[in-house]
Amino acid sequence: MEKTYYSKAIIDRFLHPKNLGKIKDADGIGDTQNMRCGDVMKIYLKIEKKAGKEIIKDAKFETYGCGHAIAISDMICDLIKGKTFVQAMKVGYEDVADKIGPVPPVKVHCAKLAQAAIKGAIENYQNKKNKS
Amino acid sequence: MPKIYLDYAASTPCDPKVVRAMSGFLKKDFGNPSSIHSFGQRASMAVGNARQLVAEFLGCESEEIVFTGSATEASNLAIFGTVKAAKVQKFQIITSQIEHPSVLESCRALAKQGAEVTFLPVDKDGIVKISELEKALKSNTVLVSIMYANNEIGAIQPIEEIGALIKKNNPKTLFHVDAVQAANFLDCNVKKLGVDLLTLSSHKIYGPKGVGVLYVKRGTPITPLIYGGGHERGLRSGTENVAGIVGFSQAIKEIQNPKSKIQNIRIRQFKDKLIKTILKIIPASRLNGSLTQRLPNNVNISFEGAEGEAMVIALDQKGIAASTGSACSSGSLEPSHVLLALGLSDEVAHGSLRLTLGKYNTAKDVERVLKVLPVIIQKLRKISGYNQ
Numbered sequence: 001m002e003k004t005y006y007s008k009a010i011i012d013r014f015l016h017p018k019n020l021g022k023i024k025d026a027d028g029i030g031d032t033q034n035m036r037c038g039d040v041m042k043i044y045l046k047i048e049k050k051a052g053k054e055i056i057k058d059a060k061f062e063t064y065g066c067g068h069a070i071a072i073s074d075m076i077c078d079l080i081k082g083k084t085f086v087q088a089m090k091v092g093y094e095d096v097a098d099k100i101g102p103v104p105p106v107k108v109h110c111a112k113l114a115q116a117a118i119k120g121a122i123e124n125y126q127n128k129k130n131k132s
Numbered sequence: 133m134p135k136i137y138l139d140y141a142a143s144t145p146c147d148p149k150v151v152r153a154m155s156g157f158l159k160k161d162f163g164n165p166s167s168i169h170s171f172g173q174r175a176s177m178a179v180g181n182a183r184q185l186v187a188e189f190l191g192c193e194s195e196e197i198v199f200t201g202s203a204t205e206a207s208n209l210a211i212f213g214t215v216k217a218a219k220v221q222k223f224q225i226i227t228s229q230i231e232h233p234s235v236l237e238s239c240r241a242l243a244k245q246g247a248e249v250t251f252l253p254v255d256k257d258g259i260v261k262i263s264e265l266e267k268a269l270k271s272n273t274v275l276v277s278i279m280y281a282n283n284e285i286g287a288i289q290p291i292e293e294i295g296a297l298i299k300k301n302n303p304k305t306l307f308h309v310d311a312v313q314a315a316n317f318l319d320c321n322v323k324k325l326g327v328d329l330l331t332l333s334s335h336k337i338y339g340p341k342g343v344g345v346l347y348v349k350r351g352t353p354i355t356p357l358i359y360g361g362g363h364e365r366g367l368r369s370g371t372e373n374v375a376g377i378v379g380f381s382q383a384i385k386e387i388q389n390p391k392s393k394i395q396n397i398r399i400r401q402f403k404d405k406l407i408k409t410i411l412k413i414i415p416a417s418r419l420n421g422s423l424t425q426r427l428p429n430n431v432n433i434s435f436e437g438a439e440g441e442a443m444v445i446a447l448d449q450k451g452i453a454a455s456t457g458s459a460c461s462s463g464s465l466e467p468s469h470v471l472l473a474l475g476l477s478d479e480v481a482h483g484s485l486r487l488t489l490g491k492y493n494t495a496k497d498v499e500r501v502l503k504v505l506p507v508i509i510q511k512l513r514k515i516s517g518y519n520q
Contacts, residue, residue, distance in 0.1 A: 006445055037465035038439050038458050038482035062517030066441035070515055
C-alpha cells in the first residue's frame with residue numbers, strides 16, 4: 001500500500017512534541033535556517049560533566065517549519081540526550097527514521113538542518129567556555 | 133467529527149446530477165462513438181449533445197470545442213499546437229509570471245527550444261500590468277497566454293482589455309486564456325472576452341476528473357499534439373471519454389442553473405466573513421492578493437510565525453482540508469511562484485494558507501474554521517518561538 005504523506009508517528013510527534021521550548025539558562029544555543037525551504041530551527045542545550053566527560057543533559061527546540069521538520073527536531077532532541085558531543089554530532093536522519101519511521105525523500109534535509117543546529121549549539125557552548 | 137472541505141480550487145466532488153448523467157454511459161451505452169451501429173451512435177449522439185452544451189456556455193459553435201484528457205492537455209495543445217502551426221523561425225510568446233504550471237512549464241519548454249518568451253510581471257494584487265503587456269507585444273508575437281483567474285490568490289485579470297490590446301497591436305497574434313478557475317463564477321463568453329483559445333477543466337466545476345476542453349476559434353492555425361484516428365476534428369485523437377464528457381457537460385449545465393448564482397452569492401459571503409474575521413482575530417496576519425479583483429471563493433492569508441504545510445496538516449487533524457503556497461511538499465522546496473511574483477518575501481509565502489470554498493460549504497463550516505484556526509496558529513507560533 002502507498003504510504004500517506006504524513007505517518008501517524010510523525011503526526012503524533014508534531015502535535016505533541018516532548019522537547020518544545022527554550023532552556024532558560026542554556027549552555028549552548030544553535031540555530032540554522034533555510035528560508036527558501038521555510039525551515040528555521042533553534043536548539044538549546046544543557047551540558048553536564050560525568051566522569052570528566054561533557055555530555056548533553058537536556059535538549060530543547062523551537063522550529064518554524066512543516067510537520068516533518070517539527071517532528072524531526074523533537075525526535076533528534078530525544079536522541080542526543082545523554083550523549084557526548086562526538087556521539088551527538090553523529091545523530092542523523094537514519095537514527096530519527098529508526099525511531100519514527102522514514103519521511104518523504106524531499107524532507108530528509110530537515111534532519112540535516114537539525115544536525116547543523118546541534119553542531120552550532122555545541123560550538124556556541126565551547127566558544128563560551130573558551131572565553132571564560 | 134464531520135469533515136470540512138475547503139480546497140475546491142484543487143478539485144471538486146461530482147454533483148449528484150453529474151454522476152446520474154454519466155452512469156448510463158459506463159455500462160449500457162458504452163459503445164465507441166466512431167462505430168456505426170446503435171451502441172456507437174448513442175454514444176456519438178451523447179458526445180454531440182455535450183459538445184453543444186459546452187458551446188452554448190462559451191457562446192461559440194460546437195465545431196470549435198475540442199475535448200481533451202485534462203485542462204493541462206488543453207493548454208499544452210493551445211500553446212504547442214499554435215506555435216507549431218505558425219511555422220515561423222523567430223517568434224515571441226507572452227505569458228504572465230503567475231500562470232498555472234500547465235502554461236508556465238509549456239512556455240519554459242519553448243524557451244529552452246529557443247523561443248523568445250516574455251513572462252509579464254504582476255502588481256502587488258496579482259493583476260497583470262497592461263502597460264507591461266503593451267511594451268512586450270511585438271510584430272512577431274504569435275501567442276499571448278494569460279489566465280482568467282488565478283488558482284492560488286483568485287486574482288481576476290482584465291481579459292477583455294488584454295484581448296483588445298493584443299488585437300489592436302496585431303490581429304494575427306493569438307490569445308489563449310486558462311479559464312479553469314474562473315468557470316464557476318465569471319462570464320466565459322469567448323466573443324465578449326475576445327479570445328482565440330480557452331481552457332476549461334471538468335473536475336473544478338463538479339464534474340469528473342480526466343476531461344478538459346479547449347475552445348479553438350474557427351480558422352485558428354493549430355496542429356495536433358496527439359495523432360491517431362482523427363477524433364475531435366483531427367486535433368485530439370483517442371476514443372472519446374464518453375461518460376466523462378457527458379458528466380462535464382452536465383456540470384456546465386449546472387453552472388448556468390439560476391441556483392448556482394444564488395450559491396455563488398452565499399460562497400462570496402462566506403469568503404468575506406472568513407477574510408474579515410481571520411484578519412481581525414489573528415494578529416500578524418495579512419491577505420494575499422486583491423480584496424476586490426478576487427474570485428468569490430478564494431481566501432489566501434499569511435501568518436507570521438506559522439508555516440503553511442504545518443497549518444495544513446494540523447487543520448487536517450481537525451478534519452479541515454486546506455492548501456498552502458509553502459511548497460515544502462512540491463519537490464522544489466521553494467515557495468509559491470505566484471506569491472513571490474506579488475513581491476512577497478519567502479517568509480510570507482511560506483506562512484500562507486489557502487481556503488477555497490464551494491457549493492457544499494455551510495455557515496457551520498465557516499464557524500468551525502474560525503474556531504479552530506486561531507488555536508492552531510497560536511500553537512504553531514509557540515513551536516516556532518514566535519513572539520506574540
